Amino acid sequence: MTESRRYRPKLAVWKFSSCDGCQLSLLSCEDDLLAINDAVEIAYFLEATRARSDGPYDLSLVEGSITTPEEERRIRDVRDQSRFLVTIGACATAGGIQALRNFGDSEEYKRAVYAHPEYIETLQRSTPISHAVPVDFELRGCPVNKHQILELINATLNGRKSNIPTHSECMECKRRGTVCVMVARGMPCLGPVTQAGCGGLCPATHRGCYGCFGPCVDPNTAALANQFAGLGLSPRQVRHAFHGFNAWAEPFRTEGDAHD
Amino acid sequence: MSAQVVSRDGFAALLERLIADGYRVVGPTVADAAVIYDDITGLQDLPMGWTDEQEAGRYRLRRNDSPALFAFTVGPNGAKHRLFPARQPVWRAVRDGSGFTVDEPTEDDKRMAFVGVRSCDLAAMHIQDRVFDGRAFSGEHSGDRGYVARRENALIITVTCGTASGTCFCASMETGPRPFGGYDLNLTEILDGGRHDFVIEVGSERGAALLASIQSREANAKDLAAIADIAAKTTAAMGRRVEIRGLKEILADNPDLLHWKVIAGRCLGCGNCTMVCPTCFCSTIEDTTDLDGDHAERWRLWDSCFNPDHSYIHGGAIRRETHARYRQWLTHKFSTWHDQFGVSGCVGCGRCITWCPVGIDITEEIRAIRAIVQENADD
Amino acid sequence: MTERTIAVGALARVEGEGAIDVRVRDGTVHEVKLHIYEPPRFFEALLRGRSFGEAPDITARICGICPIAYMMSASQAMEDAFGVRVTGPLRDLRRLIYCGEWIESHALHVYMLHAPDFLGFQDAFEIGRTQPEVLKAGLKLKKIGNRIIEVVGGGRAVHPLNLKIGGFHRIPRKREIQTLIEPLQWAIEAARDTVGLVACFDFPDAERDYTFVALRHPDEYAITEGRLVSNRGLDIPIAAFSDHFAEKHVPHSNALHGVMVDGGGEYHVGPLARYSLNSDKLPPLAREAACEAGLGAECRNPFRSIIVRAVEILAACEEALRLARAYEEPDQACIDYAPQAGEGHGCTEAPRGICYHHYRLDDDGLIISANIVPPTSQNQRTIESDLRLVIERNLDMNDADLTWLCEQTVRNYDPCISCATHFLDLRMDRS
Structure with a gap:
């Protein structure tokens, strides 16, 4: 640690509606966890510690989507206490898989799952954090890539721009030397409209990308949907391809809605 | 230079010789449903019994009954991936008191031998030489030292294409299917009845020395005629062509065609065409730090x-829309590349057609643009 | 009348969000509530109409800590519906990746979530300050668990992507699997040390006569398959799950609790149940370590679950090493099957206990209904009973210490509230 940086910025990790996987990705930075703890003060991170120190926080990482009135209130508190607020993962950034309920009748969903739906106080929709409060940066992924979390913390500490690309997943596949599964195997793949960041995992595992990282910059979803139809997908299958883990992200939502 | 004939076993011995000489041998092999170029350890790694079918947006590996080792065309990658790696360190810096020291990464000094390079890729290599060695700008080797070192050390063994895919158009780009020179050795695979030989043309002294180390006989007129015969058949089988006459001007003069937007309606903007293109050379820089x-x-x-x-420059991207980006790419390949490097930026390998996820066909788009421009001129 | 309230507003070092509410009146425990305020995410509802093949990837998102449990139970249920079974090397690969999840999840719990309680620390970082080598070894163990998942599962430990109905998308290469051997050899030693380390902790006396429920398999310490058995004589195929287990709405809680139909009582799933029912099936080193740590054939003290988890880490490392060494690439990444209408059951041992899935499918293989019972929901009632016992025995403790002890009592179960909540009946009552 250099002498020049004695101040340890305060890091807080917050959870809303989610599976915990993105927070866990941070805990999965096993080699760097102790270094992170040296470099920042972990001021609030319930999954890891009982200790809590009060805000304001220099960097807040927010996992999960907003699905209850209580969460709507709580995210405003978090925003008020946070200098830099970064959402981590598809739930916080796009509403997550639970946003699939946004396409149905959420009252009916409650009745389907719960014996006493009248007790369930939830919002009609699962929405991203940015719908409730201003967000400084969004990290994509279901889950986030732990290297991107590290890169973000690292860049923030060192006062530089983080290396988080917004281009298509195809770039990662090609840099990695993965053979395109759509061209060589006829598998539908969301890679051409999905933001890079995972490392190109699915095509390297011989399956099409299913869009964990949400839409890339300028996605031409209609052209890809047309190609999917050419590969033999039914309209329902095309809809479900777009209505996955980032279904409520606008380009995917609209494209899925166009195929009934 | 001269040409020799070696048997299949002789060719195997040649590969063994390369490995014994300390070369990292990069050649075609089957992996992940395609013929890719990767490290190979001998003849057994070559794609014997495999061929490919290629159309716009479609590649399929197929079994065939032939004992041929090179009965396929270009796959998704080639020599570019090794000479111009997708990800390479530029420098590293370590804090040192109040300053810092900078190290340049050391190059892997193992020489590479590329086996089975197609003439289109050989042409692409010569184009990238102009890009990276800096002569196009300053007249001297002022460019990418890493590239220049890798390239100068590389041994190039090309192969005359004995088959063409549906997306090949090297003949119309005048880069193949028979390598024009600039190789160390060029193979032509001869399968005739029970015969399985390679006619090997020598293109350099290094190639000659290598060939001298294995058993061979001098090629006769019939052998040499077979090379031309195979190349002619491959040319005839080529699935596509581009009319290059006047194309440089047509593209330069028509940036505002509505057709660019028509293409953009289908273009995913995903960048696959540029990634598979053997001449595309664009790169970006990423700076990283450790936590401390x-x-x-x-x-x-x-x-x-x-x-x-x-x-992106201060204030935003210059080419904000897909049609502007597609136009930039196509126009660069066939028009401004001539201004910049004195050659076409397209070698006719057809990869951008095959590996476009939605099958946009560069040859069709050029034909369409030519027709629209012609029609406008006629009006 | 004196009233004493112990409230833990937000439980730390658990997965998901929950709280404890305890009311003590005149020296007796009046009310114990384990609040689950994690919002519901309606998984069963949103699975309807989706294709059978999507169930593993979608249900994985119920829990980022044990996605493999969900992927595997969902896959098994679909295979059951189609009348096929995954056997041979593909089954071995599934067991291998599941061992990875056990190692990762248990190492996380033992070192980062649970051990600090026994050492009087707020978190694992304090262990890092006093005994950095211990924490580093724990993190390295966890990393090896993650590494197994990454190698078999397609490159990432949270929500791996190589698992599917019938097997895998891509066959892991032998050389890839072999990279696990050396780290696992280290891990076995580290896991033995872990057992020794946690066996020396002080454990409150909290033995209870639990009804333990776990999978049991004739040939192995059950993880991916088996029959459901209990220490009260239950022995049923997983398809009979709903005949014997139900979810009940109790007045003092907003959550549905898993109960046994026969007798309607609470039951206990997870490491303690597995160990107590299957300790005879542990691989040799794990059995030996358990013996050295003073565990008998059964373990009924939930605070000692940290020892059992450590033993299970060792068992998973042993199994993983055996499977990695014996690995030969199968011919096919996935068995053949024909989707058809029907219903299927799946049940596997998640790190926290049995994870049961049931689906009904239509002719197109679309999901008509889904029912998922995760381990933490099944343990909720037991956790509340444990809390009641612990409080009754420690009423003389000051509030701060008793609160911490209550938290620790909950953490004994490594509860995954994110998992539990997708089906919990929940009321946001904050009065």
Whole structure:
């Protein structure tokens, strides 16, 4: 640690509606966890510690989507206490898989799952954090890539721009030397409209990308949907391809809605 | 230079010789449903019994009954991936008191031998030489030292294409299917009845020395005629062509065609065409630090003109819309590349057609643009 | 009348969000509530109409800590519906990746979530300050668990992507699997040390006569398959799950609790149940370590679950090493099957206990209904009973210490509230 940086910025990790996987990705930075703890003060991170120190926080990482009135209130508190607020993962950034309920009748969903739906106080929709409060940066992924979390913390500490690309997943596949599964195997793949960041995992595992990282910059979803139809997908299958883990992200939502 | 004939076993011995001489041998092999270029350890790694079918947006590996070792055409990658790696370190810096020291990464000094390079890729290599060695700008080797070193050390063994795919158009780009020179050795695979030989043309002294180390006989007129015969048959089988006459001007003069937007309606903007193109050379820079800020690294990564960020300068990207990016790419390949490097930027390998996820066909689009421009001129 | 309230507003070092509410009146425990305020995410509802093949990837998102449990139970249920079974090397690969999840999840719990309680620390970082080598070894163990998942599962430990109905998308290469051997050899030693380390902790006396429920398999310590058995004589195929287990709405809680139909009582799933029912099936080193740590054939003290988890880490490392060494690439990444209408059951041992899935499918293989019972929901009632016992025995403790002890009592179960909540009946009552 250099002498020049004695101040340890305060890091807080917050959870809303989610599976915990993105927070866990941070805990999965096993080699760097102790270094992170040296470099920042972990001021609030319930999954890891009982200790809590009060805000304001220099960097807040927010996992999960907003699905209850209580969460709507709580995210405003978090925003008020946070200098830099970064959402981590598809739930916080796009509403997550639970946003699939946004396409149905959420009252009916409650009745389907719960014996006493009248007790369930939830919002009609699962929405991203940015719908409730201003967000400084969004990290994509279901889950986030732990290297991107590290890169973000690292860049923030060192006062530089983080290396988080917004281009298509195809770039990662090609840099990695993965053979395109759509061209060589006829598998539908969301890679051409999905933001890079995972490392190109699915095509390297011989399956099409299913869009964990949400839409890339300028996605031409209609052209890809047309190609999917050419590969033999039914309209329902095309809809479900777009209505996955980032279904409520606008380009995917609209494209899925166009195929009934 | 001369030509020799070696048997299949002789060719196997040649590969063994390369490995014994300390070369990293890079050649075609089957992996992940395609013929890719990767490290090979001998004849057994070559794609015997495999061929491919290629159409716009479609590649399929197929079994065939032939004992041929090169009965396929270009796959998704080639020599570019090794000579111009997708990700390479530029420098590393370590904090040192109040300053820092900078190290340049050391190059892997193992020489590479590329086996089975197609003439289109050989042409692409010569184009990238102009890009990276800096002569196009300054007249001397002022360019990418890493590239120049890798390239100068590389041994190139090409192969005359004995088959053409549906997306090949090297003949119309005048780069193949028979290598024009600039190789160390050129193979032509001869299968005739029970015969399985290679006619090997020598293109350099290094190639001659290598060939001298294995058993061979001098090629006769019939052998040499077979090379021309195979090349002619492959040319005739080529699935596509591009009319290059006047194309440079047509593209330069028509940036405002509505057709660019028509193409953009289908274009995913994903960048696959540029990634598979053997001449595309764009890169971006990524700076990384460790948590303490005591170590910093600069990396160079392949980039694409299809990424909006690629043309980002203060205030925003220059080419904000897909049609502008597609136009930039196509116009660069067939028009402004001539201005910049004195050659076409397209070698006719057809990869951008095959590996476009939605099958946009560069030859069709050029034909359409030519027709529209012609029609406008006639009006 | 004196009233004493112990409230833990937000439980730390658990997965998901929950709280404890305890009311003590005149020296007796009046009310114990384990609040689950994690919002519901309606998984069963949103699975309807989706294709059978999507169930593993979608249900994985119920829990980022044990996605493999969900992927595997969902896959098994679909295979059951189609009348096929995954056997041979593909089954071995599934067991291998599941071992990875056990190692990762248990190492996380033992070192980062649970051990600090026994050492009087707020978190694992304090262990890092006093005994950095211990924490580093724990993190390295966890990393090896993650590494197994990454190698078999397609490159990432949270929500791996190589698992599917019938097997895998891509066959892991032998050389890739072999990279696990050396780290696992280290891990076995580290896991033995872990057992020794946690066996020396002080454990409150909290033995209870639990009804333990776990999978049991004739040939192995059950993880991916088996029959459901209990220490009260239950022995049923997983398809009979709903005949014997139900979810009940109790007045003092907003959550549905898993109960046994026969007798309607609470039951206990997870490491303690597995160990107590299957300790005879542990691989040799794990059995030996358990013996050295003073565990008998059964373990009924939930605070000692940290020892059992450590033993299970060792068992998973042993199994993983055996499977990695014996690995030969199968011919096919996935068995053949024909989707058809029907219903299927799946049940596997998640790190926290049995994870049961049931689906009904239509002719197109679309999901008509889904029912998922995760381990933490099944343990909720037991956790509340444990809390009641612990409080009754420690009423003389001051509030701060008793609160911490209550938290620790909950953490004994490594509860995954994110998992539990997708089906919990929940009321946001904050009065």
